[in-house]
Amino acid sequence: MTAVSKFMYADHKCLDKLWSNFLSKKNDGTKTEKIFQEFSKHLKFHIQLENDFLFPKFDKYMGFTENNGPTPVLIKDHEVIILLLNDVEKKFKYGKETEIKNSSLNLKKFLVTHRNRELDMEYPIWDSFISYDELKVAVTKIYKNDFDLFDHIKVIIEDN
Numbered sequence: 001m002t003a004v005s006k007f008m009y010a011d012h013k014c015l016d017k018l019w020s021n022f023l024s025k026k027n028d029g030t031k032t033e034k035i036f037q038e039f040s041k042h043l044k045f046h047i048q049l050e051n052d053f054l055f056p057k058f059d060k061y062m063g064f065t066e067n068n069g070p071t072p073v074l075i076k077d078h079e080v081i082i083l084l085l086n087d088v089e090k091k092f093k094y095g096k097e098t099e100i101k102n103s104s105l106n107l108k109k110f111l112v113t114h115r116n117r118e119l120d121m122e123y124p125i126w127d128s129f130i131s132y133d134e135l136k137v138a139v140t141k142i143y144k145n146d147f148d149l150f151d152h153i154k155v156i157i158e159d160n
């Protein structure tokens with residue numbers, strides 16, 4: 001496993017950690033929402049890194065256009081994820097406890113499906129043509145000042 005998969009797997013792991021933090025705080029409304037916001041912000045960075053950097057690189061390398069290959073499917077997934085994220089946020093504002101729970105479960109279920117799809121389709125191929133330095137530039141640009149939240153990002157930023 002090289003730079004790209006190492007980083008992206010670590011990023012999935014970090015999201016899992018934020019998700020289980022979120023679940024463990026289930027009884028304290030304000031705190032739970034704050035932890036969810038943290039998860040949501042990080043997930044949006046992750047999606048942006050894939051949409052704006054990794055997918056276009058993949059398409060160029062593989063010779064796919066906008067309409068073919070696996071990227072359009074994964075981009076559509078990301079749109080669904082954003083809708084589901086918004087739904088959880090809305091439920092936090094206006095919904096009952098059970099609605100928050102159901103909405104969160106829908107999101108989690110879809111995230112698992114999506115992750116398996118992208119791990120199958122694109123993750124293993126990125127390693128063969130994206131360099132550590134290129135990834136570092138993209139991560140620095142997208143994750144901005146939030147490095148301290150994510151240990152694995154610190155590693156990749158400081159490690160060269």
Ligand SMILES: [Fe+2]
Nearest residue numbers: 047050114118
């Ligand atoms: Fe993704």
Ligand SMILES: [Fe+2]
Nearest residue numbers: 008046050118
């Ligand atoms: Fe991903």
